[in-house]
Amino acid sequence: MAVRKPPITTREYWAPGHAACAGCGCAIVMRLATKAFSEAMEEKYGDPDAFAIAHATGCMEVVSAVFPYTAWKAPWIHVAFENAAAAASGVEAAWKKLGYKGKILAFAGDGGTADIGLQALSGMLERRHNVVYIMYDNEAYMNTGIQRSSSTPYGAWTTTSPPGKYSIGEDKPKKWVALIAAAHMVPYVATASIADPYDFYRKVKKAAKVDGPAFIQVQGTCVPGWRVPPEKSVEVARLAIETGVWPLFEIENGDFRNIKFQRFPKDGKFKKPIEEYLKLQGRFKHLLKNPEAIQQLKEQIKEMWKVLGKEVELP
């Protein structure tokens, strides 16, 4: 009997023993992304190890490099908060000149991408460096103690967007960096989720195989930051997809008219109400008593889908 190739490689580049919280969604991102990347490198260059990683300061950097250990089984450079894309550009440009065969993988969180690192990301995309940049989006600065970022969703509690008499919590809509990246008309931009690992795996492989820069924004649950139990980590991410909060899409060469969607309901009608997503998370607890704010959030989600060219209905 022929032995089937496993759908996900058994090689590991993100070793056990890292210090991420139980149920950490972003640790899943690291593990899957490096696996997919190595598989792509093997298929493209015949060498699964033909890559290096540039990593901005953030949760996944901290938990993966607790002295004297490292969870990384690949060359890995940790640079300060705003520099992942720029340092990756440097490695890539030098490798190109040196004639090395391989590709660079850059990781940064939403703070390191949407806020302080946006300039470096834009430069990297515009200069067309052959880098895959993965933004692990846990929707706030979790490493420093849960401060808001521009990727924090509307209504969420954080320590710098505390809800109370004068505020509903974060009072601005989420910034979608994937759309900003796509506006650079780069070969490949996608969003992904830890709740659909095969989809994420396929997207990383696809990103790794294109010539030129690629960007993936992947939602990863933060157990302490979102105030969810560890065992609900994947469930809450799945609800984000099923309620229409988190879109899964691919944009190639900035072609906004031909966006490919995944797990999008054919009739544009999401079956589950966003309340189901919200009520699992302590960061939205105060919101459940505020139907107006929930309505506002729904309107924003519809607007976001409209930008993507879809009219949706939210129950």
Place this chain on the structure above:
Amino acid sequence: MKYPFPVGTNDFIQGDEAIARAAILAGCRFYAGYPITPASEIFEAMSLYMPLVDGVSIQMEDEIASIAAIIGASWTGVKAMTATSGPGFSLMMENLGYAIMTETPIVIVDVQRSGPSTGQPTLAAQGDVMQAIWGTHGDHSLIVLSPATVQEAFDMTIKAFNLAEKYRTPVVLLTDAEVGHMREKVNIPNPDEIELLYRKLPQSDEEAKFPFGDIHGDLIPPMPIFGKGYRTYVTGLTHDERGKPKTVESEIHEKLIKRIVAKIENNKKDIIEYETYDLDDAEIVIISYGIVARSAERAVKILRKEGIKAGLLKLNVLWPFDFELIEEIAEQAKKIYVAEMNLGQVYHMVKEGANGKTEVELISKIGGEIHTPYDIIGEIKRGL
């Protein structure tokens, strides 16, 4: 006015929290920040308090933006502050120079951690002294304060605002992770007992024409407020008394920069603050500042008990620096020790001040732990 925390009483709070409360009592109504360990608690407190005192607490996209935002806010007439730690402070260097050049009163808190680079985010250090004083390029002067206790962090935050307003200059409150995260008893005075200063405003349309001119002979020009009718022109380029760029006239540059430096240097006696402990008859003098000064004070007590004539000079202000005072001490002392949590920064200034009158030795400790009194005593005894 109602404050969102108890006033006229004692409280038991962290240094970071004390800084936030003191800023609000000092009249700060604009905070712009960016998360960074070990300064995030200041921002978190500001996020809670500012809406309750009708102020603004705004999260910027990085530290460059944070300091730029408070510079902008300061020109609207509001007292403004940001807080960060080493890596963020490095990013602020360009705009720190801009604030010096444009004479913008702002307060920057640097809760120091070990560097360079990301270093030891949760551990204390005093490695940013030279960066605070000389980190931005070009000739300049500014004010740098160094608290040793949570109470001092509170008091010096108020002092920082007063000095910034009085001298139209950026003031750096240079504290560290130890003071920032430590909980201690703090006396929070009644707001009406706190002396507050506010910048000099132009008294006439004529005065408003010279936002960068020494029109009162005190080296400090009146500062117009954006939105109050003046077309003030603010630029980081070399500018004349009216604020208009004059980038090739060497006399104008020299006059401007010398005035900006002189307004701090000539007022040294007003700005500088220090404390002494058993210094009068001391043969062995320890010079220290910030958290380390507390170990040094204990070291002096122990040495005195053992019959060694030790004394302490605790610096509360690191810039401007009283070189003359150090020379006076050097004339009396057999030996000066500088205890600091770096590889020698204030040490070099002390050496310059001592001017060869006595030997100056460094008691250095890095790695995130404070000197114990016995670290200091051990070094001193070795030298006896």
